[in-house]
Amino acid sequence: MSGEMVPRGRRVSVLVSLTIVLLSVVSALSLSTAPPASASARSSYIVTLRTANDAQLFRTRMNSSGGVVTEVLDSVFNGVIANLTAAQVVQLRRDPRVVRIESNKVVRTAELPPTWGLDRVDQRALPLDSSFSIDARWGGGVTVYIVDTGINLGHSEFSGRLLPGHDVLTIGGNGDDCNGHGTHVAGTVAGVTYGIARSARLVPVRVLDCLGGGTTAGVISGIDWVIEHHQAGVPAVLNMSLGGTHSPSLNAAVDRAVADGITVVVAAGNENADACRVSPASAASAITVGATTSTDQRSTFSNFGSCLDLFAPGSSITSAWVGGPGASNTISGTSMASPHVAGVAAAYLSVWTASTPAEVSAGLVGASTRGVVTNAGPASPNGLLYVDSTWVPGNLPIPPTNPEPLPTAPPTAPVSTRPVVTPPPPTAPTVPITRPTIPPTTRPQPTTTVRPPSRPSTPTVDSVVAGNREATVSASLSGFSGQHYTTITFTSSPGGRSCTVTVSGSRNNSCTVTGLTNGTTYTFTAIAENAGGRSGTSRQSDPVVPFDENRTPGTPSNPSAAPDRSSRTTVRFTWSPPRDNGAGIAEYRIEHRRNNSFGGSESRITTNSYDLRFQTRGNLITFRVRACNARGSCSSWSEWSNVAVVG
Template sequence: MPVLSRVFAVGATAAVGVSLTLAVTPAASAAPATTLAPLTVHAAAEAVPGHYIVMLKQGLAARTFGVASTARSLGIRIERQYLKVGGYSAAMNEAQLAKVRQDPSVAYVEQDSVFRADTTQTGATWGLDRIDQRALPLNSTYIYTPTGAGVKAYIIDTGIRTSHSQFTGRTAAGYTAVSDGNGTNDCNGHGTHVSGTVGGTTYGVAKAVTLVPVRVLGCDGSGSNSGVIAGIDWVAQNHSGASVANMSLGGGASTATDDAITRLTSSGVTVAVAAGNDNTDACNSSPARAASAITVGSTTNTDARSSFSNYGSCLDLFAPGSNITSSWNTSDSATNTISGTSMATPHVAGVAALYLQGNPSASPSAVTSAILGSSTAGVITNPGSGSPNKFLYSPLTSGGGTDPTPTTCATTVTGSVSSRTYAVATSFTTTNSGTITGCLTGPSSTDFDLYLQKLNGSTWSTVASSEGNTATENITYTAATGSYRFRVYAYSGSGSYTLKYSKP
C-alpha cells in the first residue's frame, strides 16, 4: 500500500498503460475483447508492491460490499473497504489484478503508495498574530470573536494526545487505520501539533472547536495511501454537524486520493490540505492537487514564501508555516516549534471552523469562497510561479461589502492613522450594561475599518467590527459592564478620522 507522509509529497507517480494479448479460439470469429479498468503504478521508491486501491465508478459506493465479496471469491485478501467513498484496498497477484480490472463496476485501480508528514525546524511563535491583520508589522495580539464552538475538526494525521492541556474537554472519539496497538493516540507528535494550531486554547485559531483524531500515519510519521483513504472514508461516513478536515500530509500524485477528497467534500466536509514541502509545483502531488480542497502554502514571519513551500496553480492561498509553536505529544503540557506546509494548513482549517460556527449549514464551496474572498492580496514575496498571491485573513472579510446602517453616536474623538496600521481611538469603562455605538468617518479616498474590543484579564478581544469598503463604518453592540476600546485600521490610505460613539 502507498505510504503517506505528513504535509509533504515525495514520489513521482506515472500512469502506465497496460496491454493484454487475448487468446482466441480457432473458430471463424474471435471473442470480443475485454475492456480493462485503467491501472496506475508508482515509482519504486514510493510503491507498496502487491497492494492496490480499487475505486468504483461514481454512484456505485453502495455496491462496495458486494464487489469486495466477489474479489474474495477469487482468493484476494481485502484490507479495507471504503463504503462511502466507494472501493477497497487489497493485496493481490498479477492474475488476480487482471480479473479485478475486468469488473465493469471498477473505475480504475491504483497501486498503493507512501505518504509522509512534514519536516521540522526550530523557531518562534507568530502565526496567530499575523492572520488577524492585513499587513505587517505584527502587533502582539490575536483578535477573534467566534471560537469554533459547535464545529468538529477532523485531524487526518498521526493521531492526537487527547489528554494534552490544550484540548481539555474538547476531543471526541475518532478512528485509526494504523494497526500498531496505539489506537488514535499520537506517538509521533505531528498530529498533536496540527491540532494545537487548529484548536488549542493557547496556540489555536478556533479555541472552542471539537477535535477528532483520525489516525492514518504511524509513529514514524508515514503510512499508506490506502490507509489515508480509509480515514477519509470514515470521516465521510461519520461526520456530523458543521465539519472541517485537516490533511497535513502528502505523497505522490494519486487519483484515488483526489477522488476520495472530492467525495468527502460532496458529503459536506470542508477540507484543508498541505501544498507540500519540496519547493516545487504542488500540482505534482496529492492531496495538494485535489480540486475540491483548500490547498495551503507556507510563509515566513516576513510575508515571504517559505523556502520549502510548494507553489503553483493548485495552491489556493498561503498561511504562516515557518517556526510555528504548538502542542506536542511528549507530555500533557509539551510544546514544539516546527515548520512546514503542515503547520500552515491548520491555520486555514481553524479559520474555516470560525466561519462554520456562524454559518453551520454552509457548503464546503461556500466556506472556501468566504476564506479566499476575504484573503489579503499582494503581500507575499516570491509566491512562486503560478501561485495566487493571497494570504489568510481570519476575520473573513475583504474590506469590501456593504456598510452597516448608521447608528446614533454622541461623543466625538479625532485622530489619524497611517496605511496598514492600527490606532486606538478611545478607551472607556462602562458600569452599566446596554448598547455601545460607534460611527467612523475618514477621507473619501481611504478604506478605514472600525473594531470594538473588550478587555478580558490582560487581553483585548474584538467583540464587534465594521469592515466595509469605504472610510465610513458603524458598529452597534449590546455590551455587558467592563472596559472597552475602539480601534481604527487603515486598510488602504492614510489620514485623519472622526469617531463618534455612545456608551450605556
C-alpha cells in the same frame, strides 16, 4: 472573601494591652496633621498581622477613623488589605503587631503572546502587533477531523473537546499520537493557547505511524471512516497535513468528502515544486495551502502553483506536542500552514453554519490579504490568510459568491493546472476501501521539513537470555530524553532474525527475537532510530544458544585425555560435542579420577576441551563428561576416557 466574614467558632477576646496598642496606632493615624496632597494619596497595601484578633480590631478601628480596609484575610494568613497613605504605612511599620506590609502589585495572566502565525492572520499588514483578536466561541458546533499521526489525548490544549477517533494502523487504537505531528496540527487548529477555533471539537484519525509514515490506502481508509461517521448537517472540517506522489484515488476520496459537506484543507507540500504534482494537494475540491515566513515571504520549502488556494504562516510555528499535557514544539512546513486555514474555516462555519465547502473556500479566499506574499512562485495565487474579528454571531459576513480573483505570479516555468473535478453524488462507494496486506510503494509523509531530532546514540546490548527457539535481548541507550519517538532493532547473527522495541528509557529496552534454531549459537547487534536518522551498529552481544527447556542435550562422545607436552603437570581433556536434541548446550561438566580415586569435578565449561593442572608428577588421570542446558538439565555421563600419565 467578604470583609464581614470571620472564621467559624472563633472566640472574640481582645486583651486590654492589645487594644491600647492598636488604638494608639489608629489614633495616631487619624489625628496626625494632614500631609500635603501628594503624601495623602492612598495606595493599596497587604498588611500581615500576628493574630486574627489583631486583624479584626484593625479593621474596626481603621474604618471608624476614616481609613479604608477593603478585606480581612483570615485563611491564608491573619491580615487585611487596606488603602493607606505613606504616613500611615510608616506608623504601621513601627507597630509590634504588624508582621509585614507589602504594596499591592499588579499581576497579569500567564498567557503567552500569540504565536507569530496567529498574530499575522488577524491583521492586514506588517509589522506584527503581538496580539490576536479572537472570539472564544469560534469553532463552536464544528467538528474538525485531524487526519494525521493522531492527537496527544492527554494534552491540556484540548481538554473536554476531544471526540472518539479512529486508528487505521492499530486495531482497537484510540488515535493517541506517538509522533507529535498531528498534535501540533490540532493545536494550531483549535488549541486553547496556540489555536484559532478554540471551541471546536477535535477527532483524531490516525493514518501515519510513530515515525510519520503511512500509505495512500491508509489515508483513503481514514477519509472513508470520516465520511461514514460525519453526521449530516453538522459543520465539519478535515485537515490533512501530509502528502505523497500524485494519486487519482486519494484525490477522488477528498472530492467525495467535500461532496459529503466536509470542508477539506490540505498542505501544499514541501518540495519547492508544483503542488499539482502531488496528492492530496492537487485535489480539485480541497483548499490547498502554501507556507509563508514571518516576513510574508513564501517559505523556501513550500510548493507553489495554480493548485494553491492561498498562503498561511508555516515557518517556525509553535504548537502542542507529545511528551506531556503541556508539551510544545516549534517546527516548520506547509503542515503548519494548513491548520491555520482549517482553524479559520472552523471559525467561519461556527458563525455561518449553513455554508457549503465551496462557500467556505470562497469566503476565505475572498477575505485573504492580496498581493503581500513575496516570491509566491509561478502561477501561485497571491493571497495570505486573514480572519476577520467581526465574524461573530449576530454579525454574520456574507461569503462572496464570485470573489475577485487573486493576483497570481506570472509563470516563469511550465506548470500543470489542477483539473476541475465534479465530485461524485453523495452515495457510499460500491467497493469498500480496505488496507492492503502489502503496502503500496507510495508513502504519504507529513510535510514538516525542519528541526528534526538529532539521531540517537549507538545502543549497547546489555543482556541476552536464550529460550526455546527464541532469545530476549535488552539494550541501553545513553542520552535518551523521551522527547522523540525512538526505536531499537535487534538483529541475530546468523539468520538475520530481528525484533523492534519502542524506547521507554535509557535502560532495560527489550524484546524477543523468535524463529531461532535450538542448538545454534547466536550473537545480536542493535541499531536505534528516530525521525532524525539511524544510529551506528552496536557491538555484538555475548553468544547464546536457544534450547528447549523440556529436553536434555545428547551425551558427548570420544572422551580423550592427553598430557600437555609443554607442561609435565597438565593434562588436556577433549571430546566430541553431542547432538543437542534441541535442548541447547549451555555448559559441560567433568568428573576426573586420579590414581584410581575420585579426583574432583569441574563445571561451566563452554568449549569441548579443558586443561587440568596438577601440583605433582606421576599421576594416572581419566575423566568423563556430560552436557547440560541453561536450566541445568544434563545428559548422561560419557564413558570414561583413556588413562593419561601426567609427569
